[in-house]
Amino acid sequence: MTARTRIATLLASLTLLLAGCSGGGDGADDGRITLRFQSLAWQEESVEATRELVREWNAAHPDVRVQYVQGSWDSVHDQLLTSFEGGEAPDIIHDASDDLADFAYGGHLADLTDLLPERLKSDIPRRSWETVTFGDGIYGVPFLQEPRVLIANVDLLKESGVRVPTPEDPWTWAEFRQVTKRLSGDGRYGVAWPLKEPVSATLNLSLSTGGQLFHRGADGKVTVRFEESDQVVPRTIRDQVDTDHSASPTTLGSGGSDTLPGFFAGKYAMVPLGFSYRQQIEQQAPDGFDWQVLPAPAGAGGLTQGVSPQTLSVAEDSPHKKEAAAFVDFLLRPDNMVRLALGDWMLPTGTRALADPALHTPERGWATGTALAGHLRPAPAQSVRGYPEWKDKVATPALQEYYSGAIDTDELRERLEEDGNLVLARYQR
Numbered sequence: 165m166t167a168r169t170r171i172a173t174l175l176a177s178l179t180l181l182l183a184g185c186s187g188g189g190d191g192a193d194d195g196r197i198t199l200r201f202q203s204l205a206w207q208e209e210s211v212e213a214t215r216e217l218v219r220e221w222n223a224a225h226p227d228v229r230v231q232y233v234q235g236s237w238d239s240v241h242d243q244l245l246t247s248f249e250g251g252e253a254p255d256i257i258h259d260a261s262d263d264l265a266d267f268a269y270g271g272h273l274a275d276l277t278d279l280l281p282e283r284l285k286s287d288i289p290r291r292s293w294e295t296v297t298f299g300d301g302i303y304g305v306p307f308l309q310e311p312r313v314l315i316a317n318v319d320l321l322k323e324s325g326v327r328v329p330t331p332e333d334p335w336t337w338a339e340f341r342q343v344t345k346r347l348s349g350d351g352r353y354g355v356a357w358p359l360k361e362p363v364s365a366t367l368n369l370s371l372s373t374g375g376q377l378f379h380r381g382a383d384g385k386v387t388v389r390f391e392e393s394d395q396v397v398p399r400t401i402r403d404q405v406d407t408d409h410s411a412s413p414t415t416l417g418s419g420g421s422d423t424l425p426g427f428f429a430g431k432y433a434m435v436p437l438g439f440s441y442r443q444q445i446e447q448q449a450p451d452g453f454d455w456q457v458l459p460a461p462a463g464a465g466g467l468t469q470g471v472s473p474q475t476l477s478v479a480e481d482s483p484h485k486k487e488a489a490a491f492v493d494f495l496l497r498p499d500n501m502v503r504l505a506l507g508d509w510m511l512p513t514g515t516r517a518l519a520d521p522a523l524h525t526p527e528r529g530w531a532t533g534t535a536l537a538g539h540l541r542p543a544p545a546q547s548v549r550g551y552p553e554w555k556d557k558v559a560t561p562a563l564q565e566y567y568s569g570a571i572d573t574d575e576l577r578e579r580l581e582e583d584g585n586l587v588l589a590r591y592q593r
Contacts, residue, residue, distance in 0.1 A: 195227070196228070197228045199488055200233050200256070201255065201258075204236065204259070205507070207443055207508060207509070209507040211507075212507065213507030214232070214504065217494075217495055218230050228487045233254055241263055244257065248267065248481075251481060255484060256476060256478060257476070257477045258476055260475060261296050261473050261543070262551065263552070264475065264477065265546070273478065274303070274480045275301035275303065280302070280492075281493055284492075287498070287516055288305070288306060291541055291542065292513045296475055296477075304476060305476045306513045307496050308511065308513065309471045309512075309513055310439035310440050311460070311511070312369060312436055312439070313437065313438075313533065314434050314435070314436055315435050315436075315437050316455065317453075317454070319454055320352075324433075330459070331459045335461045341403060341408065344410035344433075345410045352431060353432050355410065355433065355434045355435070357404075357412075358436075359401075359563070359564070360416075360417055361419075362563040362564060363555045364472065365436070366397055366563060367545060368543050370396065370544075372397075372464075372466065372468050373463030375391070375395075376389075376544055377544050378545060378548050388584040390581055393464070395577075398576070402566060405569070415432075416568060421444060423437075428448070428449055428450055428453055434458075440510050442457065459532060459535075466539065467536060468539050468540075469536070471540045476492045498516040502522065511537050549591040549592065558587055559584065562580055
């Protein structure tokens with residue numbers, strides 16, 4: 165054998181070896197398929213529930229093994245972008261619906277229209293499917309969602325004598341502003357807004373006042389218009405901070421968890437948070453601290469809120485899309501969806517799962533959350549291409565400056581519209 169032949173043989177063997185070792189979705193030598201499932205579950209109960217379901221699948225499906233891969237919400241967009249471009253994406257992808265548009269239009273996610281069983285399609289409401297529909301395809305399964313609610317200090321509410329709202333009789337935004345003024349004083353603020361990431365909170369709550377912000381023209385192109393209905397929520401927050409001094413200015417750059425020590429200490433009477441924060445509150449609240457879940461304020465649109473459900477998608481490059489979709493179907497059977505919802509302290513999208521009695525108990529605010537489920541709608545930015553860049557480069561800094569008092573409403577509108585439309589235009593040519 166010549167040296168050239170030996171080299172060629174070695175390279176061929178190396179190629180076969182690498183082919184056998186690459187890609188979590190490839191079949192093993194014994195014919196068994198291995199699917200990589202990247203989960204973003206992070207709370208202890210949620211991680212355990214998800215891992216347990218993976219173990220149950222593997223025990224019942226020896227020929228299709230699922231490998232659990234831990235991902236992170238903090239870096240998922242960039243991490244997925246890199247993995248798609250490098251051909252190393254997991255087969256099953258856990259994400260949020262407002263992060264899917266660019267991946268779906270970019271051809272990185274599989275169209276699940278013909279891969280999902282009718283049971284799953286009919287169990288999840290149409291409004292939830294709208295969050296994962298791009299063009300004519302379905303590029304994810306929405307399975308968990310959470311309304312934004314007010315977490316309130318019960319003792320301070322009673323002491324102030326304010327009317328306690330219910331889903332049937334919520335506060336208006338004007339009433340909410342007056343309530344926070346009554347709850348303020350003696351070194352205490354009526355509310356602490358954690359707005360480190362202000363965009364989704366502002367946009368999603370603004371649906372209650374009829375705000376839309378993104379408008380699609382007859383040509384299919386999306387433009388930003390910051391109209392009067394879009395301004396009610398941000399103006400209320402700014403007035404609470406700058407005019408009434410009923411909202412803490414120091415929490416504007418904080419995340420939700422950062423506000424909890426001050427909330428427990430009585431420094432803030434209420435904190436607007438996602439429904440799932442109840443788990444942290446339950447775990448961290450000092451003995452004797454009494455808290456309550458209240459609905460967010462209502463406007464012309466009632467209690468309507470925008471949501472970006474958590475989703476499960478299948479990578480377009482996965483060689484085993486049918487098997488990946490079957491695992492998604494297993495994971496989202498009604499009983500399993502309830503387990504995931506309880507583990508993450510969120511609401512399931514499935515109607516059968518949502519009817520489970522465990523999600524309707526008054527304890528820990530479950531009943532208030534489920535009462536809001538019918539008011540949840542797709543977040544305004546769901547299908548907007550270029551939204552991640554618009555959010556990061558335009559909307560986040562503009563809203564942060566507005567809430568801090570650095571710019572006024574006119575300048576906020578100018579930046580959201582003029583700068584924002586320049587960004588979006590690049591994605592719609």
